Amino acid sequence: MVCETLDDIEMHLSATDYGPYLQNEPSALHTTIIMEKCTLKFVDEYKHMLCHTTEPLSTFLEYITLVLVDTPLAPYFFECITSKDLDDMNIEIMRNTLYKAYIEDFYKFCQKLGGAATEIMSDLLAFEANRRAVNITINSISIELTRDDRRKLYSNFGLFYPYGHKELAVREDIDQSFALFVSLVCAAMEKYPPYLLIFSKLSYGESQMLDKAFYKKEVKRLCLAFAQQFHNGVLFAYMRLREQEIRNLLWISECVAQNQKSRIHLTFDSPGNSVMVVTGICKLFTYLKGYSMKKKWAYKHATSDFKISTHGSSH
Template identity: 35%
Template sequence: MEAVLFNVESGYAEALCRGLSSSLIKSAQYSNMTQCDTLEDLKLQLGATDYAQSLANVASPISTSDFQNRLFAKLVADFRYLQTTAVEPLSKFLEYITYGYMIDNVVLMVSGTLHHRNKEELLERAHPLGWFDTLPALSVTTDIESLYDVVLVDTPLAPYFKECFTVAQISDLQIEIIRNKLYRAYLEDFAQFCKTLPGSTYESMIKMLGFEADCRTINIAVNSNGTGLSRADREALMPRLGALYPVISSQLARSEDPEQVRAVVEQCAVPEFTDCFDSSNGQTLEDHFYAEGIVLCREALTQQFSYATFYAWLKAAEQEVRNVTWIAECIAQNQRERISGYVSLF
């Protein structure tokens, strides 16, 4: 019965999402792209994918930014179209996905204002999926209270700001504290919302949200060393979900330098992270996170009657944009030895 009701409410939207997922670039296509000698050749290769129309009217000579911008614009348009076909509770689920981009936009605007960046340039860099009407007003805020009262009180982010009022004033360090507190509240709230959803949504989403929480926990542990933050301060930034919570995250909060962080992670019993600091193959920590995240997306896309497929498709499509941009950059800079550093879904 649950499956029947799922299809009545969200069957069409899920079919669209499945279609978008099946059209993602395959490993064989990536292999062909890595053989291209010029960016024009890469454009021709992409003509055999769903990006053909997006790149059709790009004038020569084509640049790396053209690939990134056109592919990203298609991703945003596809997600917006999915939103137009969604009804409750799927529409709310898709809205929750955009909250993370809202947080990134808030941090971008506040940080840019702190460093006297041009307001129009900052707005151009803001993620379209995280746009809200009062975003431009962030450029006039000077403290946390005005940031909340003037700009964010009427946005979905308002409930997440209750832990941010302990920040005395805005500085580079405090901006990162705000970012991590907002993400912690957001991920925990999103996980709670997923419990109310039908089908296998929660089972898949708790894995993906938990993985994102774990990645943030490790990054906080690495980047907070030398900042003067106490163990309690660092632990307060780490999300309370994921495979590392609560035992490993508590150990990471006590780590006093990056080597201790590495030792704790390598000795933990979470296979996704035991070799994440291994850079022998040229991978960075973020590269490892991307690769492991795609594994979870691949698993989620095999589920039936699950809203997690929408989240997995979006994350996979974002990785696809990064992949093509990476290949284009390697071609443009003649870095052939690094051109295979992409992460394929299929």
């Protein structure tokens, strides 16, 4: 059934976990309200998970939501940056520099987890680093950014590091159209087998299709994270998939609001992934249940030396 209005979307969402967050909204619903309430539900889920974790899982979850104001870097920005520095180009360079530091730190942290967590998170973060390298290269066209400056923004890990980064950094846009520039970048990346299908299927200069292809590839990788159990990567994958779900809901809502229902099917996620996500969420709660049992077992054995007992308890 295709929804005709945003109220129809609200009615369908009322039967889901988003229902309680939308039930008190007035009938004149807007797409931003749907986005806001779905995000609020997502944030509440994150807080619930964070409250039931201990180290190193709590630090792992905090990495996903780190913001600049809560880090030791904040004072340096007030001391070293003036309003004159905050033009469009400098802000983008600053944002990418900070994100590079963040993702590299997150990557190093995941290397210490060991087991399936390290294996899966290394793959997911490496994919993100590879995607950033391509996007930075394409988005830096027509701005005063030297090859060395461009390479400084690339993360120091991933499949493209270091040789792919060298090829991307030397791509110049002098006397080239944007479409040709994008095509040259894609040609340089086709030699990497895991990304061959992404770049080889793109037509001449289709940068927007490149973003869509990366999103689809990411969703598949996130779903595969649920193939193994009892590792922190399932939480990262779950949260990323929920973010994608909210983006899909926003896209559908915008299509309905603008009477462009024929474009609804152009959402990034594919229908075949829905079964995998449901299966993955079941495994997620299996993981959380097992994690909670391990915490109870550890507490019981830690307190047994002090002759602490809970009378009448079945645990």
